[in-house]
Amino acid sequence: MNLISSSNKALIILSFLVAILPISLLTGSLIINLVTITISIIFLLELLIKKKLSFLHDWSFYLLIFLWASFLINLIFSQDSTLSIFRAAGFIRFIFLTQVIRYLFLIKDTKYKELILKSWLLIFLVVNIDLLIEYFSGKNILGYKSNLDGRLASFLDDELKIGGYYFGFCSLSLAIIYRYYKKDYKIIFVFAVLFLIIAFLIGERSNFIKLLFSIIIILFFYFREHKLKLLSLSLVSIIFFISIIYNNENLKYRYFSQWNVDNIKTNIYFTHYKTAILVFNKYPFFGSGIKNFRVEVKKIIEDEFKENENLNNWQVITTHPHQINFEILAETGIFGFICFFLFFLITFIFAFKKILRKNDIFLIVSTIFCLIYINPLLPSGSFFTSYGATIFWTNYGVMISYLSSKKKLINLVK
16 A cells, blocks of 8 residues: 555544644643654554655654754763653654654645644634634633733633744744735735734733744745835834833833843843853753753752842742753753754754745745744743643644655655
8 A cells, every 4th residue: 555645544643633733732731742642653653564664764853863862861961860851751752743744744645734734724713713802801712711910821721821832833824824825915914914913912022022023034035026015014013012012011111121231130031041051050061951950940049049139939940941042051061052053053054955945935934933933032931841842843843844855755655
């Protein structure tokens, strides 16, 4: 039976599980882990049974193994390997997640890819409707009222995570809309502005800023013939959001005032970054160990912060530094950071070479997402949590699916 063109049960199950990834992210870590682990097992069995392991003979797979190996080596030097082992060893599920997406996006029968893309868009639009309902009524579709002050939570209760979800699937959703309405730039512009407004209403400034830059870059890249209209739209949007921020004291403080010289030393993120540097200084070569930052913070707090009465424990003790680059430095040291840097450097070299030859919309949006996601200038979630990692590696999987050789895939089919 032909592996690529056959409509077998394994492919149907895999495409269904990948299609519902955005739903699993709204339900909690248990379901996320269950879905990603199930995807990994079914995919591996599919390749083994059909004797198609050669599909994994790809630069992207080897590069991911390289990154995973650096995490496994980190276990040897971890201050508490029992905390590190699940995240380090469990990273393999994200390797297979990226390869499953690459597989389903490249196979000859496009119905699996279409199912995934349409499902992602539909789920994202439902979340948008829910966010608008919550903003205007105070309750989401399910009738739940969030206790978050000035922020929306959608289906995620009182957790400040919907902004990361929105950033993770917004650009992909725009790409899917572009796929069906590429000739009508006005529809794309309308959705882009609508998504930005909703992202602003969510109240998570970091993800809003990331999304704002992402969308502007994507629009300029694909609608250069309308660059004057795009420039006008971008300027009007930026002026609109800045004017709203400056007319609201809370927003003004969160976006601007807390980052000035007088306030930055007591800024919560500055405190996290400083703590991460202290952990890195303590374990410079291999870090404290993955998931050990939270332990080291408790050891450091009394020595380094007891003289500063302006800092409360909740401002210092945290599970991660809220910035991916600081997290990698603190928990994996110079060794891990070099591996991390090389991993993304090689990936982006492949990506930009391909973009220069063929600027596919999905390659563009996923590459921009990955670049902005790991930027060192804005706060972020943890690189290792199931929630954030699933969002990131889903986008990464889309990116590498457009970097793979189709000629090699044809040979695999034969």
